[in-house]
Each structure stands twice: as C-alpha cells, then as structure tokens.
Amino acid sequence: MSDSSQQQPGILAGLLAVTRRDLLLAWKRPGDVLNPLFFFAMVCTLFPLAVGPSPEQLTVSGPGVLWVAALLATLLSLNALFMGDHEDGSLDQLLVSPQPLPVLALGKTLSHWLISGFPLVLISPLLAMTYRMSTDVMGVLMLTLLLGTICLSLLGSIGAALTVGLHRGTALLSLLILPLAMPVLLLGANTVSLAAGNEVYATGIWALGAYVIAALSLAPFATAAALRISNE
C-alpha cells in the first residue's frame, strides 16, 4: 500500500507522460500525421486551379489561401484529439488520474500541435514557393503559422472536449471552432500580406504572441472543465 511519504511525481510528469504516449501512438499510425498535411497541400493546389495561374493574383491571394488551408487542416485533425481516448476508455482513466486534469489536457494539446500543427509549419515554405512568395515573406509566414497553429490547437482542444462522444461531432466541432478561430486567421493572414507588401507587420506578430500566452493560460482549464462535463 502506498503511503504519503512516497515521492509524488512532479506537476509536469503528467504532461510529459501524455505527450510521450500520444507521440508514440502517432509514430505507430503515421496516417494521422500525414492526412492533414496532404489535405493542406491539396487545398493549396485547388486555388490556382480555380482562380487561374496568373502570378499577380497568386501573390496577392497566397497568404490568405495558405492560412485558410492551414486552418482547415488543423480543424480536420482536431476531431481525433479525444475521440480515440473516449472510445477505448482511456479518457475515463485520465479523469480519475491523480494528476491535475488541466495539465493532462495541455499534454494532449501539445502532442496535437506537435503531430499536426508543427509539420504544417515545416512544409508551408514549399507551398508558399508555388505562390511565388519571397524568402523574407516565407519567414513571416512560418512565424505566424507557428504562433497561429498553437492558438488553433489550444482553442480547438476546447471544442474537441465539448463535442467528444456526440453524434455528428465533426460538423458541430467546425461550427463551434471556426467563429472562435476567425481572429487568429485574420491576424495571421493579414500580417503575411503586410509583409508581402513591404509594410510594417510587427503588430500582428505581437497580437498573435499575446493570443498564444492568453490561450496557454486559459484554454487548458476550459478544456479540462469541458472534458469533465462531456464525460458525465
């Protein structure tokens, strides 16, 4: 029988354990990582096909298209965030775990970002190149996507927690998250556009950074509360 004198694992133990486990799971099922990436690439391909390949048009619409595609790709992967855990009962086990739930929820969110958000940031220059984006602007694009995907993962985890276990959860999740995600899209895409037009773009970066900090400090608690409610 364990007694209280035993060493309790630290506050970050739960976060690391959850992240490690989810990364291991993703490693064993690489499709979960690759599908959103393919989706991202395909949406980016749709636009030149639909509006025509004229370079002027692509340069103007590039930042917006890449950002919308990134938003949709993130949304696509969000549904699975708690779904697997809900189905095999490990979500229930997380809820009765001795670790604080917001920390575990943050671990789930972190692994989601590492699996779906971060790879997206990494391949974005490749697609930006096809939109004739200059190298400097690509850097801004990657920075905004880096901050933006963190925001989207954090926001999305709240929505995913609210809809876990519901029928038609996917459509509902989009309906909940898209209006919440609009400021992120607006800040991200317009910052890249400003950079592309050689204008001052620092405001957008600062605003996204502030968003990341606010979301990091609030979203895990909302996600934890939502998980408890959804699993009653």
Add this chain to the structure above:
Amino acid sequence: MWKFFHQWASPPHFYRLAKVLIPWLAVPGLLLIAYGTYAGLFLASPDYQQGDAFRIIYVHVPSAYLSMMAYVFMAVGGGIGLIWRLKLAHAVGAAAAPLGAAFTFLALLTGSIWGRPMWGTWWEWGDPRLTSELILLFLYFGYMALRSSIDDTAKADKASAVLALVGVINVVIVHFSVVWWSSLHQGQTLFKKGGPGMDADMLYPLLAMILGFTFVFGALLARRLRTEVLYRERRTRWVRELVLTPGGGR
C-alpha cells in the same frame, strides 16, 4: 442574503414573479418604442450627409447593442450556473440564445439595408461592425447547435456555459482584430464615434428606442424563461398541480 437569493431563484417563485414582471416590462417598452419610432421618423431632422437614410439607426443601433447584451447574459448566466449550480441561471442562457441570434440578424439586416444607399452595395466587408456582427451570429449558431445536440439538459447546460464563457472573451478579441483589419483596408464605417455630436432631436428618439428595446427584450426573455422553467420542472409536483388546476397554467 444568500438564502433570500436562493428562494428568489427557486423555479416556482420565479415562475410567479416573471408573470407579474412581464407587463411592467412590456408596456413601458412598447410605449418607448412607439415614441421613438414616431420621433425618429418625423421629428428628427435629416442628417446633413446621409439624408433620411440614417433613420434606420433607430432599429439598427438598439438591435446591435442587444445582440451583444444577450451574449453577455448567456455568459454571465452560464458562469453563475457553473459556479453556484443555480439551475435558473443556466435556463437564462437557453432562453436568451435565440433572442440574441434574432437581434443579431436584425442588426445585420438593417445594417445591410442602410449600406445599400451609402455604399451602393448590400454588403461591405470593410465595415468592422457588420463583420463582427456576422461572426457573432455564427457564435450564436454554434451555441444553439451545441445545446441541441446534447440530450441531457444538465449536461447541455454546463457544456454550453463553457462555450459561452469562451465565446464572450472571443467577442472582445473579434472586435479589436476586425477593427485593426478594416483599418488596414481603409474600411468605412457608418456610425463613427467622436464624429460631429448628435442633435438632441436625433439623440432622444435613439435613447428611447434603446431603452424600449431593452425593456421588450426583458419581457421576451422573462416569457421564454417561464416556458423554459416549466419544461425543465415538468416532473415536479408544483408544475403538475399548476397544470391540473383549471386556469392555473396561465
């Protein structure tokens, strides 16, 4: 104090109180709207720039204001419901959401009609107010969709309360980001703050309309809350007695 509050918020008590309250809200509200409509249409002098087209503010501004008020109501109700487990507070959210969505729609509609002579188009993306209002409408849709897709009332209450709280923070962020965005694109707004001061004959009808709309909103909310309370308490004895007593259900 706490005991008094709980008693006040008890469903049967609230049900009776709301019945008394409704006429006291509805009658002054409708009178104010009647005055505001008359004064706004006939007494107020035409705007030096917009002519008679500006008169739609007498519907647009109160609707836009209430569309945000209703969301704040939902969030505050949800917060109180989550923290103090007050069921009536959750019912406020359920009752306020469709009203808020209706006022949001009204604000969008009047804004669009107003924009037609001003911009020559029904919809102008550059206007930060209309864009924020549209996102607000989507937030209402999300809230109502979440509520309707959870069967268990208690669970739906709590889940939508979390969403409303997240949403209300978001409304503020949406507002500032949209203002920043439209400033980049030289957006044009219909109703500038800090512009030339309004004349009294324009302002008073507007204030009357805002107040009147608020009263009517209160009456509608109380009306919807009564129905909501009755539905939620359908298994309890007081509802059964109320329904079975002849004439008691009204």
Add this chain to the structure above:
Amino acid sequence: MTSKLSGKGLTLIRGESCLFRGLGFALNPGELLLLEGQNGSGKTSLMRAIAGMLSLETGEIYWNDMEVSRQRQEFHGALVWLAHRTGLKGDLNLVENLRFEAALRPQANVDLAAVCKRLGIAKLKRLPLRSLSAGQQRRVALARMLMADVPLWLMDEPFTNLDREGRKLVMELTEEHLAKGGMCVLAAHQDVDINATIKRVAL
C-alpha cells in the same frame, strides 16, 4: 461517523429516470462493497459517482470524512478504477501501456514481472494489445490495477470476458487486497465467492 469511504443521501437522475434516491453506504479497510442489480439499474453510474465523474442531484461522497469534491486529487491518488472499457491503447504493448500509467503515480513497490507471471501474461509483453484476446486484455487491465498499488479498487464487472480460471484469480486477488487492509467496490450481476466482510448495496 468514521468510515474511510462513505456516501450519504445520494440521488442520481439520468434523463427521465431516477436511478437511486437517498442512497447511503459506508466502507472501512478490509471490506468489500458489492453493488448488485440488473443491467441498467445504475451500478456503473454509482461507481462513476463514487469516482467523482458524475455530479449527483443530492448527496456527497466522503473520503476520510471529507467531501471528495474538495480533495479530488488526493482521492484519485488513492483509487484505481477497473472500468468496463479497459482504457488501454490497442496500438501499444503491455509495457508501453503500463509505463504510461506508472508515470502518473508515485513509484510503486511492485514487481512487474511477478504480476505478469501471476496473471499469465508474461509472454505477451511485447505484443500490441490489439492482437490479444479480450480476456487477455482484461488481464492486462488487472495488471495495471495491481501495479498502481493503491488502497481503493473500483471494479466494474471485473469478470467480463474472463474464463473460469480468470474469475477465480480475480476473487483471489481481491481477497488478498482486502486482507492487506485494502478496500474494494465491486459491481457484478453474478454471485461472487469472496471470503471477506461484504456490504451490499441493492440497486
């Protein structure tokens, strides 16, 4: 009132039906609380309520005479829940699954090899759980329960999918746990043959 785990005036309403009203129980070290009832009578719901996952209409669960809602983490540190769904990852093997669980709790003084041998799953350590039978997966869940090394076991239909030998093993393990001063809440729709102080809650 000095029970280790107790519940008072518990009422639970799910949808249109009231599963139980004014229910109470008290449990002390070495005792087994047996939840009896037919399918759908609320055994699982009561167990979820004890674990603090369901909000009750009325009533409170107490651990060491203090409301569980006020000490959720301490309470969760003292319990392990063997649920209907195993809560194990099919893509991971036994060791990976248990390593995850172990990271969430204080270092336990239990030998993994001995536990696996006792449960008859020592040879399955490196296989993904997906490839195991339902009964074998249940045994892995039992291994997780033993590895947690905590005083309170919540067992929801622990005999599901187990063969006769497995059922006997579960009863033996429970007896040993109780003899060491542990506690057990067990929901079952069949009779159990456990030699200990049994308290019953009929639902």
